[in-house]
Amino acid sequence: MSVDEPADPRATQPPIARSGEFLEAILDNLPLMVFVKEAEELRYVRLNPAGQRLTGLDRREIVGKTDFDIFPPDIAAFFREKDRRTLEEGTVVDIPEEQVQTHDGRRWLHTLKVPIPGPDGRPSYLLGISLDITETRNAQTETRRAKEAAEGSNRELEAFAYSVSHDLRAPLRSIAGFSQALLEDEDDRLSDRGKDYLARVRAAAQRMTGLIDDLLELSRVGRAELRHAHVDLGAIAREIIDELRAADPSRDVVTVVEGDLLVHGDPTLFTVMLRNLLDNAWKYSSKRSRAHIEVRGTRVADQLVLTVHDDGAGFDTALAGRLFSPFHRLHSATEFPGDGIGLATVRRVVHRHGGRVSAEGSPDGGATFTVHLPIAGSSS
Amino acid sequence: MNPNTILLVEDNPDDELLTLRAFERGGIANPIVVVRDGIEALDYLFARGAFAGRTAGAPLLVLLDLKLPRLGGLEVLRAVRADPVCGTVLVLVLTSSRDDSDIARAYELGANGYVQKPVEFDDFVRVTRAIGTYWLMTNVPPQVGP
Ligand SMILES: Nc1ncnc2c1ncn2[C@@H]1O[C@H](COP(=O)(O)OP(=O)(O)OP(=O)(O)O)[C@@H](O)[C@H]1O
Ligand SMILES: [Mg+2]
Numbered sequence: 001m002s003v004d005e006p007a008d009p010r011a012t013q014p015p016i017a018r019s020g021e022f023l024e025a026i027l028d029n030l031p032l033m034v035f036v037k038e039a040e041e042l043r044y045v046r047l048n049p050a051g052q053r054l055t056g057l058d059r060r061e062i063v064g065k066t067d068f069d070i071f072p073p074d075i076a077a078f079f080r081e082k083d084r085r086t087l088e089e090g091t092v093v094d095i096p097e098e099q100v101q102t103h104d105g106r107r108w109l110h111t112l113k114v115p116i117p118g119p120d121g122r123p124s125y126l127l128g129i130s131l132d133i134t135e136t137r138n139a140q141t142e143t144r145r146a147k148e149a150a151e152g153s154n155r156e157l158e159a160f161a162y163s164v165s166h167d168l169r170a171p172l173r174s175i176a177g178f179s180q181a182l183l184e185d186e187d188d189r190l191s192d193r194g195k196d197y198l199a200r201v202r203a204a205a206q207r208m209t210g211l212i213d214d215l216l217e218l219s220r221v222g223r224a225e226l227r228h229a230h231v232d233l234g235a236i237a238r239e240i241i242d243e244l245r246a247a248d249p250s251r252d253v254v255t256v257v258e259g260d261l262l263v264h265g266d267p268t269l270f271t272v273m274l275r276n277l278l279d280n281a282w283k284y285s286s287k288r289s290r291a292h293i294e295v296r297g298t299r300v301a302d303q304l305v306l307t308v309h310d311d312g313a314g315f316d317t318a319l320a321g322r323l324f325s326p327f328h329r330l331h332s333a334t335e336f337p338g339d340g341i342g343l344a345t346v347r348r349v350v351h352r353h354g355g356r357v358s359a360e361g362s363p364d365g366g367a368t369f370t371v372h373l374p375i376a377g378s379s380s
Numbered sequence: 381m382n383p384n385t386i387l388l389v390e391d392n393p394d395d396e397l398l399t400l401r402a403f404e405r406g407g408i409a410n411p412i413v414v415v416r417d418g419i420e421a422l423d424y425l426f427a428r429g430a431f432a433g434r435t436a437g438a439p440l441l442v443l444l445d446l447k448l449p450r451l452g453g454l455e456v457l458r459a460v461r462a463d464p465v466c467g468t469v470l471v472l473v474l475t476s477s478r479d480d481s482d483i484a485r486a487y488e489l490g491a492n493g494y495v496q497k498p499v500e501f502d503d504f505v506r507v508t509r510a511i512g513t514y515w516l517m518t519n520v521p522p523q524v525g526p
Contacts, residue, residue: 162479173394173395173398174394174398176500180502181398206500216478220480
């Protein structure tokens with residue numbers, strides 16, 4: 001630039017003030033489609049490069065044309081309707097989703113249409129700004145579909161487990177009922193060995209009944225509609241401990257329930273959770289002449305941290321991860337009876353409330369189960 | 381018809397035998413009529429079809445399974461409750477299912493009670509004994525029929 005041309009205002013002003021060029025630069029480089037139509041007959045006046053790339057149309061080609069000259073009738077009609085609304089209402093119209101025909105098929109746009117007033121105050125142009133949301137939209141649809149499919153098959157599986165468990169009860173009733181009938185009616189004709197066999201049949205039927213009931217509970221915990229209430233886990237724990245004591249009065253167990261144990265969630269499911277944890281603590285500490293069981297709660301930020309501890313048989317922490325899967329057991333049935341479903345049910349209750357659960361132990365050194373629950377509850 | 385009759389609606393022959401045995405063990409001596417599906421149950425209650433000739437009167441108690449061929453237990457219950465003559469007969473649902481929605485539906489449709497068939501026979505006897513002492517002896521049944 002030359003020094004003897006100081007009169008040129010463009011030379012002394014910063015480039016940003018040269019609004020025409022500035023705007024052109026923005027329009028040309030903006031990654032959004034920008035178009036302008038005149039308000040009278042809604043013919044295109046301009047289309048920026050991003051718009052050309054998106055639609056595959058040439059800006060020179062479309063100037064002077066209407067949407068009906070360019071797009072399939074359904075799309076053109078949709079655009080026209082929004083244009084009319086924008087001009088009539090004289091305000092910005094937000095169109096969160098609309099389709100446009102492009103050189104590679106239909107794509108989804110989020111569009112704003114803005115009326116631009118002329119000298120008389122009435123709109124003389126219509127400005128459109130569009131963002132291509134096809135990818136985001138597809139991804140969302142994909143996620144939603146995957147989630148629905150997963151939920152659907154989960155529900156199906158739960159329902160299946162449920163009906164199977166029911167149907168299994170009927171034959172079990174026959175097995176248990178008729179083996180007992182045989183023991184009663186044919187007592188004098190059965191050898192001792194025969195009676196022993198029948199007793200085993202009955203015991204097996206009983207075990208299987210327990211198994212089915214546990215499976216039913218597991219499936220119910222997965223399917224049940226979550227209720228929301230303020231729940232005092234301490235009160236529930238004390239009740240369960242009283243029941244355990246009443247059922248097994250010969251045991252010497254020192255119990256402690258203390259701390260902040262108030263939480264928000266489903267009272268029935270929390271009862272199921274505590275019953276399984278305390279059942280275990282009671283059961284796996286049964287070989288101690290005097291056992292200790294402790295239930296404690298503390299608040300950490302927005303979480304309730306609940307621990308259920310016992311000083312019983314324990315387990316190797318390295319194996320703890322598998323405990324929460326159905327049918328996984330770390331003790332033999334002769335050592336401690338059980339089906340291996342209790343902790344799977346616990347985990348399900350905890351997950352449904354948006355929490356997590358972990359286990360720690362050492363062989364013969366007792367076990368501690370730690371549950372983190374959002375105090376405010378969760379909506380899952 | 382003996383007014384102390386119990387109508388047992390049960391399609392599984394094993395369950396029928398076990399129920400009858402449990403009743404015997406539970407000391408219940410009422411006459412028991414067994415029907416094997418929902419249609420037969422309604423035929424009996426409405427004295428029609430195969431039971432067209434039976435003397436009038438509703439049974440003292442209906443023990444109703446839910447999973448039945450032809451017409452399910454809940455439909456039977458609905459039809460019974462809609463009937464002006466035997467609409468008030470005592471109905472106890474006696475079934476394998478403990479589905480919460482089954483229980484809710486049964487009470488909605490007017491069941492007087494809901495009992496899950498126990499697997500263990502001794503429990504079954506206990507249940508029938510309880511039915512006997514409460515529903516057959518303690519409870520004063522409605523006056524049913526014309
Ligand atoms: N408090 C505990 N101390 C030691 N081991 C435990 C304790 N709680 C659970 N376990 C181990 O974890 C396994 C799984 O526990 P879970 O409650 O799922 O099943 P279970 O107690 O065997 O049977 P059930 O389904 O009747 O509860 C148990 O078999 C046991 O080996
Ligand atoms: Mg357990």
